Amino acid sequence: MVKKFLFNQKIAPYIFVLPFVLVFVVFFISPIFNTVVMSFESILPGQSKFIGIDNYKRLIGDEVFTKAVLNSIKYTIATLLLLIPIPMVLACIINSKIMVGREIFKSVFFLPALTSVVVAGTIFRLAFGEQASSLMNSFIGLFGFEPIKWLKSQTFGFVTLLILACWRWMGVNILYFLAGLKSIPEELYESAEIDGANAWQRFKAITIPQLKPTTVYVLTISIYGGLAMFTESYMLWAGNNSPQNIGLTIIGYLYRQGIEKNDMGYASAVGILLVTIAMVINLIQLKINGTFAREDSHE
Template sequence: MVSLDENQKKVQSKRFSSEEMKNILSGYLYISPFFIIFAIIGLYPAIFSLILAFQKWNGLGEMEFVGLNNFKVILSDPLFWKSVYNTIILGLMGTAPQLVVGLVLAFLLNLTYLRFKAFFRVTIFMPYITSMVAVALVFSVFFSNNETALVNYLIGLFGFDPVNWKTSEWGAKIAISTMVFWRWLGYNTIIYLAGMQSISNELYEASKIDGASKLQQLRHITIPLLKPFILLTVFFSTVGAMQLFTEPTVFLGNTAFARDEAMTVVMYLYRDAFKLSSFGTASAAAIVLLLFIVCASAVNMMLTQGFGKNRRGR
């Protein structure tokens, strides 16, 4: 009887283990499409780009190993450092203000006594889902070099001379950063708004009883509890700013790669790869850009770690 019971237990354990294995395999099969697509679209190009960074290749012939020469070429190129400078300036001008303004707009849209909330929320989010072609056309008209263009007309009312927005150094930067600000403001506002709606109203009611103003509520309740959402938007905004490509390309049109007023790092590596057929230096620029993104993200995350913390002991 003892041996029979042991055999039954072994059979049951094998059956359970086989069912458990089937469940594990079925789970992996369900999630396998994501990993397959990621390996083809994401992982393979990244590995291939890393290999190309140490090769000389025009896209058609045989590869030639050149070691660190591609990195020496781009790091000694003044245009590359100009693109780094442009990327940082455009990121600060177009991305940093939208985080602050988005936080204020989200706070206003979350007010209980505000009317037509749905209309304002949809209106603010509309630029994010608008086609970039339409955005480029609209801003090309607004920032046209003509004296009768909307922006030139407005600054003319204050006594300023018309600006050649697409050819001047700071004119192009202001126009492109304004486009970035307008397009991505609603995205960050909606994220902040979703975070604010997760905060309990009891905290605001208690602070109201203690005599706290709206500004004090924003400073001592909303911002500290929104810290995870602020860190998320700072991280995404930093990565997006360092990868800026679409806005300057569509705004400047055919002359985007011919001048350096608004050339970003991504535009620089795109020019090397698809305009000059130098895939080695383009891949090296991509590796350097990755390092810049990691460093910039780490610095921003450290700077925002203490953002919104209440000071105690006073």
């Protein structure tokens, strides 16, 4: 009876999907549901109390939370401006016929992604130290500049964070775009070349439109990655307390409230708001990019 049930063609697909569904419910749906419930509660060790939307009201007047949100949004926008067009262009260069040693370049660009973010953050913290002997201050000293307190300045601290992000994720996005370039028929470029189109015209009329699915994917995961950034900032400032909160992100603020201050109800409200912000931004950009419209047209 059991064997007949397991080998039933109508039931078998559901049996194969069941492990994923169980993992999804236990480790994704259930925590989200619990977080929503906790965001309406005041949670103390051993007890919880329903307080309605008080945690969300508290967020509105929280200046530190506002700064964390602005820091995360600014970081996300900056990484999008750097980590989409630059990897796309570099991928086109690496993929070109005149490129020599492309496998070496792909390996070199991807290597930072294999480095532990803990190690990378520590190295960057030392390299961008405020001492005159630190790597970056020694470098700018060659051009006559005075030492800079990189991680104590709003501007230079943000620049350091962006350099770390570009160093770490540039190669990953290059590989995404290289995979997208492999799917573009070579005949399109040959036809355009016969018609007299130069390299820029071919890039604008063929490469960019054909790479749109890859670009949308990279844009979507980059938005999530930017808003969810935490470990890089934590390691760069050797903790979650950067000067004047210049490196504080939404996740960093959630960690501060939930783990450091043990205010899980308030931290849950921060988490729910983060998920909402990320979802709304991604839905808007998918709508603008025509992803939903394309799906509707197939239907």
